[in-house]
Amino acid sequence: AINIGYSCQLLTNDMEVFAIEAKNEHDLKNELREKRLIILDAIQKYEQKKLQQSYLSFQTPGSPNTMTTNLTSPFSNLNNDSRARILDSKSDLHLQPISLKYDQSSNKNFNEPLSEFALVINGQSLVFALTQQNEKEFLDLACLCKAVICCRVTPGQKKAVVDLVKTHKKAITLAVGDGANDVSMIKSAHIGVGISGQEGQQAVLASDFSIGQFRYLERLLLVHGRWSYYRISKFLRYFFYKNFASTLCHFWFAFFCGFSAQTLFDPFFVSTYNVFFSSLPVLALGVFDQDVNEELSTKYPSLYLPGQKGTLFNRKEFLFSVMHGIISSLVLFFIPYGTMYHSVDPNGKDAGDLQSFGFAVATILVIVVNLQCGLDTSYWTGFNHFCIWGTLIVHFIFHFALYSEIIYKIIGQGWYYIGTSQAVCSTAVFWFTVLITSAILLLPIIAYRFIRLDLTPTMIEKVRIVQKYGIKPSKTKSTIFATKRRNRSSMRASTRSLKRSAYAFSHEEGFAELIKEGKMMPEPSDEKDKSTKPKYAQLNKSRKVLLENELADSLDSNSNCKLTKMVYKKNFY
Numbered sequence: 001a002i003n004i005g006y007s008c009q010l011l012t013n014d015m016e017v018f019a020i021e022a023k024n025e026h027d028l029k030n031e032l033r034e035k036r037l038i039i040l041d042a043i044q045k046y047e048q049k050k051l052q053q054s055y056l057s058f059q060t061p062g063s064p065n066t067m068t069t070n071l072t073s074p075f076s077n078l079n080n081d082s083r084a085r086i087l088d089s090k091s092d093l094h095l096q097p098i099s100l101k102y103d104q105s106s107n108k109n110f111n112e113p114l115s116e117f118a119l120v121i122n123g124q125s126l127v128f129a130l131t132q133q134n135e136k137e138f139l140d141l142a143c144l145c146k147a148v149i150c151c152r153v154t155p156g157q158k159k160a161v162v163d164l165v166k167t168h169k170k171a172i173t174l175a176v177g178d179g180a181n182d183v184s185m186i187k188s189a190h191i192g193v194g195i196s197g198q199e200g201q202q203a204v205l206a207s208d209f210s211i212g213q214f215r216y217l218e219r220l221l222l223v224h225g226r227w228s229y230y231r232i233s234k235f236l237r238y239f240f241y242k243n244f245a246s247t248l249c250h251f252w253f254a255f256f257c258g259f260s261a262q263t264l265f266d267p268f269f270v271s272t273y274n275v276f277f278s279s280l281p282v283l284a285l286g287v288f289d290q291d292v293n294e295e296l297s298t299k300y301p302s303l304y305l306p307g308q309k310g311t312l313f314n315r316k317e318f319l320f321s322v323m324h325g326i327i328s329s330l331v332l333f334f335i336p337y338g339t340m341y342h343s344v345d346p347n348g349k350d351a352g353d354l355q356s357f358g359f360a361v362a363t364i365l366v367i368v369v370n371l372q373c374g375l376d377t378s379y380w381t382g383f384n385h386f387c388i389w390g391t392l393i394v395h396f397i398f399h400f401a402l403y404s405e406i407i408y409k410i411i412g413q414g415w416y417y418i419g420t421s422q423a424v425c426s427t428a429v430f431w432f433t434v435l436i437t438s439a440i441l442l443l444p445i446i447a448y449r450f451i452r453l454d455l456t457p458t459m460i461e462k463v464r465i466v467q468k469y470g471i472k473p474s475k476t477k478s479t480i481f482a483t484k485r486r487n488r489s490s491m492r493a494s495t496r497s498l499k500r501s502a503y504a505f506s507h508e509e510g511f512a513e514l515i516k517e518g519k520m521m522p523e524p525s526d527e528k529d530k531s532t533k534p535k536y537a538q539l540n541k542s543r544k545v546l547l548e549n550e551l552a553d554s555l556d557s558n559s560n561c562k563l564t565k566m567v568y569k570k571n572f573y
Contacts, residue, residue, distance in 0.1 A: 001151035002120055010147050011118050018145070020121040025128040032129075032137050035119070039144050042115045118147040126153055130160050139168055158185035166190075172308075176217060177203045193217065223294045226304050233312035234376055235286035237321045242278050242369045244325025245332060249361060252333040264333075264358050266417055268402055277366045277395055280387035281373040290379045292463050300463055328368065331440050336360045339433045345423050355420045359399065360430055364437050366395045371442055375449075378464070396421075 002019070005011035018035045022028035119142055121129065129138040142148045150161060162173050162185055175182070175189035179199035183206045186192035194207030195214060204210045211220060253264040263270060269277075297303055306312050340360060343351040370388050377384055399421045401407070408418040424430050453461055 001122075001149050005118070005120070005147065005149050010149065012116075015116045015118045015146065017118045017120060020119070020125045020129075022125040022128060025131070025134070028125055028128040028134065029137075031125075032134070032141055035117075036137075036141050036144070039117055039141075042117075046114050117145045118149070119145040120149045120151065122151050123153040123157060126150055126157050126161075130157065130164065135164055136168065139164055143169070155181045155184045158182065159188045161185075162188045174221075176214070177207075179203055193220065218298065219294075222301055222304055223297045226297060226307055227290050229307040230291055230312060231286045231289050233317070234289060235282060236313055237317055238282050238285065238373060238376055240318065240321040241325045241328070241372070242282070243274070244322055245328040245369060246273055246278075246365055248326060248329035249333050249365070252329065262354075265362050266355075266358060266402075269358075269362050269399075272398075273362075273366075276398070277391055278369055280391060281370055281384070284381070284384045284387045285373060285377055288379060288381050288383060289377055291460050292467050296463050296467055300459070302459055303463060306460070328441055331437060332361055332365055332368065335437045335440065336364060336433050339429055339436075343427065343429045345427055349423075351423065351427055351429070355417050356424045359403075359417070359420050359424050360433060363395065363399075363424075364434050367392060367434060368438055368441050371438065372445070375442065375445060396425075 002011065002017065011017060016038075018038075020028065020031050020035075022031055128134060150157070153161075158175075158181075162175055165171055165173055166188075172191070173189040174191040174193065175185045176193045176195065177183070177186050178195035178197045180202040182194075182203050186194060186203060186206050191209070192207040193209045193211060194204035196204050196210055196212055209220060211217060250264055253262075254260075265273075292300075292303065336357065340352045340357055345351045370391055374384075374388050403417045403419060403421045405418060408415050457465075
């Protein structure tokens with residue numbers, strides 16, 4: 001299991017791997033406590049070095065350096081039991097830089113990374129770890145590690161591990177499997193992904209998503225999964241906004257009609273508002289919208305963090321959408337009310353009647369919510385243009401036809417909206433009201449987004465700028481990251497073994513014997529190819545020398561290996 005972890009890069013040479021193989025519950029408890037204390041000691045050393053370096057970075061020239069020896073870590077005065085209790089409040093230390101007082105970004109001279117840990121536990125130990133007495137302690141230790149591998153486990157244990165995380169961490173879980181033994185785990189997780197392979201279709205049939213190879217999981221999460229969360233979040237925010245904006249107009253109108261059953265809009269508009277006049281634009285937004293393209297989504301995995309943290313749609317965003325809808329309804333109702341209260345049409349008749357006022361508010365409502373949908377759209381397609389502008393055109397065509405004499409003849413004497421649309425649209429007050437109301441509602445949103453983009457841009461907005469102007473990603477970050485990785489490897493070279501490599505899992509016979517015998521290329525046997533023999537001989541000789549040097553370097557330099565070197569040399573020559 002450990003070698004497979006190294007081969008798929010789940011484990012790296014920079015990690016300290018903890019292998020738990022307990023035979024009874026007592027041994028398991030001791031190992032869990034021992035590993036937790038090792039991590040706490042690493043945190044203590046890390047904090048102490050950072051505090052010392054932070055103090056040195058703020059020192060003035062000539063100040064005494066002897067005071068740095070008195071600096072201590074927040075964990076330095078704690079015993080082992082107290083340190084273990086701290087883990088309850090630090091169960092996700094691997095997700096963020098560990099610092100109680102100083103942030104790592106505040107001291108640019110401190111480049112030493114925090115140690116990374118990995119946990120490997122077998123099925124026998126997992127039996128004791130999943131008991132009610134030990135499951136919380138096991139989960140705390142697992143959350144302190146960057147990678148956790150459970151090997152030789154049963155289908156029930158796989159399901160129990162998923163349930164453990166769901167119960168105690170309140171996290172969204174995803175399970176990936178390719179066989180029948182993964183079905184229970186896939187069904188238990190919030191999101192199940194089945195791999196269609198050689199072990200049947202049971203996992204695929206029980207999953208929410210199906211992929212052909214495990215490597216497709218990256219695109220499923222970083223591209224389609226992130227886009228899906230991004231689109232759903234926008235859809236929900238806009239949906240609450242547009243419905244609060246339209247519904248509360250009736251609430252404000254109730255103060256002027258004595259809280260009777262009279263509606264502000266005509267009955268046909270009330271029925272068709274969510275069906276024809278505001279449904280297609282938000283549908284296009286929820287289906288086609290994307291903040292950045294798939295290439296940059298894969299190149300910058302940190303764009304996935306908003307989905308993990310739930311920042312695009314949460315209680316705060318919901319309340320913001322509700323307040324946006326309430327404010328919009330106030331402006332939509334009272335601005336037309338003030339402008340049309342004493343207005344008259346070109347014929348000298350009163351233009352502030354209920355039918356004219358209701359049509360004006362309904363028209364401005366449709367215009368504003370559709371333009372707001374356009375502001376929320378990050379990726380424009382032909383279908384988006386068709387939905388937004390087509391909805392506005394359909395609104396006017398629908399009401400001009402609905403308020404015509406033909407409909408009056410069909411409905412009869414009870415239809416009081418005849419000629420309303422023509423009369424209202426022929427006045428300059430109406431178009432001025434449309435302009436000023438739209439400006440009051442949309443310009444503050446544009447200004448707020450522009451200022452926020454200029455002062456505090458998010459990671460998504462920074463990547464969108466890179467995509468918009470075709471700026472190639474700066475090599476500074478990658479260079480710094482590579483330097484940190486090299487520094488990390490060099491700092492831990494004394495405590496780590498040589499670079500690990502996985503076994504070859506092929507069942508076919510390899511080329512080891514050919515390499516030992518120096519037969520990297522077959523020599524010509526035909527008489528007609530004798531002219532090429534010196535060429536092959538020269539190539540074989542150079543390969544022999546190269547392989548001899550490589551094998552000699554790979555062997556131990558102790559005297560016990562001299563005989564082995566001589567045997568290899570003899571085989572080469």
